Amino acid sequence: MEKRTIRHKTHVVYETLDEFREVYAIEKVRDDWRLAFEGDWVYSDDGRIVQLLKVKHTIKHPNDRKNYKYAGGWVRTVVGTFLIKDDTMMDTDFSKHRNRYTFSGKKPTPISKRKNITRKEKIFATNIVVGAGPVKSYMDAFNEDDESNARKKAVVLLKQERVMSEIEKSVMDIAKTMGIDHEYILNKLKCLVDNSQDDNIILQSTKELGKIIGTTGTTVKQRDMGIIGMFKGFSQGELESAQRPQLEEPKE
Numbered sequence: 001m002e003k004r005t006i007r008h009k010t011h012v013v014y015e016t017l018d019e020f021r022e023v024y025a026i027e028k029v030r031d032d033w034r035l036a037f038e039g040d041w042v043y044s045d046d047g048r049i050v051q052l053l054k055v056k057h058t059i060k061h062p063n064d065r066k067n068y069k070y071a072g073g074w075v076r077t078v079v080g081t082f083l084i085k086d087d088t089m090m091d092t093d094f095s096k097h098r099n100r101y102t103f104s105g106k107k108p109t110p111i112s113k114r115k116n117i118t119r120k121e122k123i124f125a126t127n128i129v130v131g132a133g134p135v136k137s138y139m140d141a142f143n144e145d146d147e148s149n150a151r152k153k154a155v156v157l158l159k160q161e162r163v164m165s166e167i168e169k170s171v172m173d174i175a176k177t178m179g180i181d182h183e184y185i186l187n188k189l190k191c192l193v194d195n196s197q198d199d200n201i202i203l204q205s206t207k208e209l210g211k212i213i214g215t216t217g218t219t220v221k222q223r224d225m226g227i228i229g230m231f232k233g234f235s236q237g238e239l240e241s242a243q244r245p246q247l248e249e250p251k252e
Contacts, residue, residue, distance in 0.1 A: 002094065004078045006053075011078035013092045014049040015143055033075060034084050045089040047143065050077045057084070074103065117162045124157060125166035129174070134158060 002013045014020040017029065024041070029049055033042035038055040057073035072084035080097035082090045117125075120141045127137030134154035135147060144150045157163045192205040 002092070004094070006078065011051065011053070013044075013078065016145065017049065020049045033082075033090055034072070034086075036075070042090075044077075044092045046091045046093070048092045050079065050090075050092055053077060054081075076100065114160075115162065117166050121157065121160075121163055122166055124154075125163055126170055128158075128167055129170040 001015055001019060003010050005011070012023075014023075020027075020029065020041070027041055030036045030040050030042045033044065033052065036042045036052055036055070038052055041049055041051050044050050052075050054076040055073065056075075074081055074083050075090070076082075077090070077092070078100070079092050079094055080100045081103055082088050083103055124137050124141035127140055128134065132140065135151045138144055138150040138154040138157065139147070142150075142153070144153070186209070189205045189209050193202050193209065196202050196205070
């Protein structure tokens with residue numbers, strides 16, 4: 001949960017219904033905040049529970065034009081103020097609202113259209129690298145309780161180039177702390193080709209070298225992060241020592 005104080009009164013944003021029920025045993029939580037009333041507890045569009053502190057079902061035109069129907073009014077929470085419109089998304093991210101009294105909450109850019117990775121997507125990528133698995137990684141990063149829903153959304157995220165790039169960067173950070181780079185890999189494979197007594201090992205190593213330098217019809221990205229496909233994993237100790245501290249959630 002997160003708390004903020006307005007005029008000496010503390011207001012809380014709850015993460016889950018169970019957390020909310022510990023304080024409000026029978027209070028109703030409305031699914032659609034656009035149809036709720038002042039004082040109601042509602043689900044935000046990012047899945048948390050917040051109270052509507054102020055609700056107005058009318059909104060004036062800046063030039064006092066009559067019959068103005070830009071929006072069905074507005075609501076205010078401890079986080080921010082949102083227009084009552086179908087394409088308005090109410091979130092509970094305090095970092096996005098420097099002033100809770102100004103209108104905000106535009107419809108978010110579709111996942112497939114985003115160019116920059118979000119904070120939660122970074123956490124998801126880091127969880128993947130440390131071996132948590134896609135479903136658990138998503139549930140942890142996005143506070144998702146439904147395993148089936150998490151599985152579907154994790155699959156979508158793993159198809160996004162920005163997310164895969166973040167995963168590859170994390171792997172490279174770990175690899176570099178272990179002294180693993182392209183030169184290291186090439187030297188090891190060359191040694192196997194030159195010195196192994198096993199024909200199968202020589203053949204497989206030669207194939208891998210061919211893939212890397214592009215002589216077998218399969219090319220690889222000519223950049224550091226291409227190393228992601230060249231090894232299987234790391235020990236837990238190595239992973240813990242190489243975690244990226246910049247991915248920690250900033251304190252309010």
